[in-house]
Amino acid sequence: MTDLTDPTPGTTRLLLGNEAIVRGALEAGVDIATTYPGTPATEIADTFSAIAKAKLKAGQDPGFYMEYAVNEKVALEIAAAGSFAGLRALTSMKHVGLNVASDTFMTYMYVGCRGGHLIVSADDPYCHSSQNEQDNRYYALFAGAPMLEPATPQEAKDMAKAGIELSEQLKLPVLMRTTTRLNHARGPVVYGPLTPPRRKGTFVKDPMLVTVPATARAKHPELLKTLEKAEQIAETSPFNSILTIGTPSDIGIIASGVSVAYVKELAMDLKLNTRILKLGMTNPLPRKLCADFLKAHKTILVVEELEPILENQLKTIAYDHHLPVTILGKSTGHFTRLYEYTPDIVTNALCKTFNIKNPYPTPKTSSLPLPSRPPSLCPGCPHRATYYAVKKIAPKDTIYPTDIGCYTLGKAKPLEMADVLLCMGSNAGTACGFAVATDQKIISFMGDSTFFHSGIPPIIDAVHHQHNVVITILDNRTTAMTGHQPHPGTDTDGMGRKATKINVEDVVKGLGVTDIHVVDPNNIKATSDEFAKALAFKGPSVVVSKSPCILLELARKRKAQESVNIYAIDQSVCKRCKTCIGRFGCPALYFAEDDSVHIDPTQCNGCGNCVQVCPFKAIHQEAKT
Amino acid sequence: MNKKISIVLTGVGGQGVITAAKMLGDAAVKAGVPVFVSEIHGMAQRGGDVVCTVRLGAIESPMLLLGTADALVSTEPVEALRNVMYVHTKTKLVTDTNPTIPFTVAAGGEPYPKLEIILKELASFALVYPVDAVGLAKQAGAVITKNIVLLGALSAVDVLPFSQDVLLQAILDDVPQKYQDINKRAFEAGRQAVLKKK
Structure with missing residues (x-):
């Protein structure tokens, strides 16, 4: 570092x-x-x-x-x-x-x-x-x-x-x-x-x-x-300044944030004659500085990503000062309220405003069909095993509210175990609502960090109102998605000091949940059985699916110099039923050109869950690395 | 430096793309060249595609106009092709020839083109330098150094405004003592792979 x-x-x-x-x-x-x-x-x-x-x-x-x-x-x-x-x-x-x-x-x-x-x-x-x-x-x-x-x-x-x-x-x-x-x-x-x-x-x-x-x-x-x-x-803040490109003209530019960098470089490259009011302290807006800049120009282009916040305030200032200036931006179609800006987007708006031809050639892309590469649950991720175990026993129309974290990636094929997501903690709240609104089965998912963050109040609601839901806490003992930060369930804090570790199931018990199932998702059959029991229970059930994040587990094994088991498929036994790829979907599995199924040893993280998934016992432990 | 140089680095999360971009940035600081690096973190750590940009010289912004890259370095052939909108016909395009097949191919039935077809297609967009980075990294002693192999290759295509020694030093400053030799070998192997073909 x-x-x-x-x-x-x-x-x-x-x-x-x-x-x-x-x-x-x-x-x-x-x-x-x-x-x-x-x-x-x-x-x-x-x-x-x-x-x-x-x-x-x-x-x-x-x-x-x-x-x-x-x-x-x-x-x-x-x-x-x-x-x-x-x-x-x-x-x-x-x-x-x-x-x-x-x-x-x-x-x-x-x-x-x-x-x-x-x-x-x-x-x-x-x-x-x-x-x-x-x-x-x-x-x-x-x-x-x-x-x-x-x-x-x-x-x-x-x-x-x-x-x-x-x-x-x-x-x-x-x-x-x-x-x-x-x-x-x-x-x-x-x-x-x-x-x-x-x-x-x-x-x-x-x-x-x-x-x-x-x-x-x-x-x-x-x-x-x-x-x-x-x-x-703000009127005299060094973060608000005026920059001249070429010689000043009757067109000025007002920009904030990273857009400033794009505008500066492109205005020089396009050899524009203009002045740029760069705003770094943007609330409260320095109205006098802005009014003086508006007064000095006939036309102003406002460059800001997302909402027209400067643009609308500048229009108010122009109105208050009776200025005849034309303000170009989102309302005039020079810019969009969507997404990130790029140098290309800014170039187009500059060329339109300064009435010059865009000198840059139109970039080309390949017409060859390419595979998409969305992020996915890691090979060996315990969430995959939980999802697989649930999918095996739940009715087809079961609703799966999900939450913010790695497990959102369960939305992808072949698992497709995410139906609704609003924000942190929303899984359990929407689960309760679906229980009221439908007669469908409901199994919701959230991580342990999310549970502590905002997942507890909706469980209290479920207990108090006896909503018929299964709320799952995927307890991998870390805040995985953002890079393994500690949370109240870990035994050290952000400064590396000893911290008091809080067990998810103890909290859940304290909330008044009576039907609690603690499972190890790496035992898929037992996990399915516990979810079946939770579904059969009338009222709120909580399943705590406990297994450490595979990346943490690998790091621990490496540190302890423990070996990692790698798995392989016996081609003479494999019937190519595609259960492992088509239903379980571990990214370490792939088809060879002859359609045979293999495990990529560089990607396998050695969880061995595919052994349980294979109906023909074709997968075995290959070697230790 | 009046000139501006733009380099795009692409690949798959976990293949050292962000690290390589940072090393280029560190080398620029060492050489006293103005630099701006852009990265996208987050979901890319779970096997998604990654794009970083490194801009050097008379620049203000971390982002480049499409079609203006001086070099594109990719740790994966399909990812090179996915990003050809950044290149022009004179762009030096250095890519690993070893595919990382995304799960969408196995689980979703999406197509992954044959390597020859990808390389042929790339050649219609830019000057392509294919490198067996995985093979050379293994020979150097660790497959994880494939990003270093590609940086070595980049150092040989006459784009960088500083010497290969400055870049190698920036790399070595970033790796533990016991991996210094492996990284040196990886860098040199990538460099030679390009020089031999010239």
């Missing part, structure tokens, strides 16, 4: 946008960093975690406390309390995580903070690894949070530091809104000096921190006043 704690100012390192945010926070002397993991924000907390573990292992003080909290709302609250006690804090999450934390977020702006608190929302235009592409800039407007939008890793570092300081100056949490292309871009970052952390704070009581209606009514106008102050800061 790149050394992010190097105290030497002027050091240049190639940093991931997410690492740059960590460096910026360390330069601001951050005391508390909290999160719930989610792509594309994950590496922020993972980097804090790696630093803390390395320092503690070396007998040194990491200087900060970091935590993978049970969910985003709790993560925000822990850091908010740190801020109330005068400490500097950072909370990071993916865009949909802010939905979970939004209840806290909205009122937090009324109350305000003491120590500087930066909240990072990592948005995911194009839904690279998300269930939607919501634009969280609305949250800044919605709650009244000052907002920063970095365009490069260097700016992400600078803004993380400045954001914590700005938050402390205004006594208001600051939202940093990033997108995947920033979080997962690497660029050179020049280090500044580190600030020593405060380590411990003191909470001084203040009745205005208790948001009873009278307090809230008093705090709301205060928030609006603070935002006026923030707007004055």
Whole structure:
């Protein structure tokens, strides 16, 4: 890992946008960093975690406390309390995580903070690894949070530091809104000096921190006043600047986020004559700076991914100042509200606006039919065994609500074990609803981290109302999808220290569930039998399917120098019934050109579940590696 | 440096595509060349396709225009073909010749074209340098170094604005002491595979 704690100012390192945010926070002397993991924000907390573990292992003080909290709302609250006690804090999450934390977020702006608190929302235009592409800039407007939008890793570092300081100056949490292309871009970052952390704070009581209606009514106008102050800061913020390409003309461009980088490079390549207003502090919008820029041009092109948030505000400013400027953007069809922008999309809009011919040739693609390559459950994944065991005994019209995690990949052929997915924890809630709305059987699935995150309340609902559902917890003892972060079911925390491990089945019992089945999915027959019993039970049943993530299991075996069993198919016994490929669907299995079935030894992770699946006993353990 | 250089790296999650992109970025920083790298993480870790971009020189953005790549490096032949929209006829296209067949072929009946057909099709788009990266990596001592074999090959196609020594040093800085020799051998094998054909 790149050394992010190097105290030497002027050091240049190639940093991931997410690492740059960590460096910026360390330069601001951050005391508390909290999160719930989610792509594309994950590496922020993972980097804090790696630093803390390395320092503690070396007998040194990491200087900060970091935590993978049970969910985003709790993560925000822990850091908010740190801020109330005068400490500097950072909370990071993916865009949909802010939905979970939004209840806290909205009122937090009324109350305000003491120590500087930066909240990072990592948005995911194009839904690279998300269930939607919501634009969280609305949250800044919605709650009244000052907002920063970095365009490069260097700016992400600078803004993380400045954001914590700005938050402390205004006594208001600051939202940093990033997108995947920033979080997962690497660029050179020049280090500044580190600030020593405060380590411990003191909470001084203040009745205005208790948001009873009278307090809230008093705090709301205060928030609006603070935002006026923030707007004055935005007017002269170094993150908002004007750049001239060629010579200024009557067409100007206003851009924010990663779009700035596209616009800058393309405007130079296309030899445009224009000025670019680059906005990095985008809430509150500096209305005077924007009005002056609008006044100086006849036409303005607004370049921002997703929603027309700048565009609509700029139109309001033009209206308020009676400016005859034409504002081009999403409403005029120059840009779309969908997906990520690319240099090609931006080029088209620039050419249309500046009335020039697109000089770049139209790229070609191959007409050869190519196989798709979606992500899949790993070879040896215990979830596959659970799904297979369920499918064997459940009626055909059984409804399978699913959840956020690796197991979503059970949607693919041949398993097709995912019917409904909204968000974290929605499996059990929708399961209860289907039990009310239909007479179909219902078996829902969620992971252990999801169970702790937001899966518990709907189980309580199922018990209280005696909904006839089977709720499955796929307990692989980790937060697998995001890269194996700890959760309340693991025995160490994000700093590598001992933590209290909470058993899923103990919690479920405590919730009042009486029909609980704990199974090992690697015994497929026994797992099917337990699911059959759960289906026959009238009322809510919970199945806890326990088996560690195969990737963790392999890592453990490698560390312990234990051998991994590889399996092979005896071609003289195989009847080519295709059960292993066509029904079980382990990606280590493949057809040779003569249609015979084989196991790729480089992909087999040695779970051996295909042995149980084969009706002709054609699969055997081949070798140990 | 007034010129801009764009490299696209593609392949399958787990084949070292992101690592290779990072190593190119580190080499650029060492050489004092402005650089911007873009990666897509997340679902790619579960066997999905991966695309990274590395841009060097007079650039502002981590992303390139389609049809403007100076080089495309692929750890898998079909993934090279899937991304030919980034190339033009002079693009140096370095690809491993060993297919990784996706499960959609076995489980979903989708077609996987024969290697000769893929290579022929690629040659109609760009200047193709086929490399048996898996074979050379095995010979070097570890199949996991196939991304290093391909970086060695890339270092020989006259695209990088820094020497192969800088790139090799960036690679070695990133691997543990006991794997240094294997990585050196892998890099050199990939380099020679291209130089021999020239």
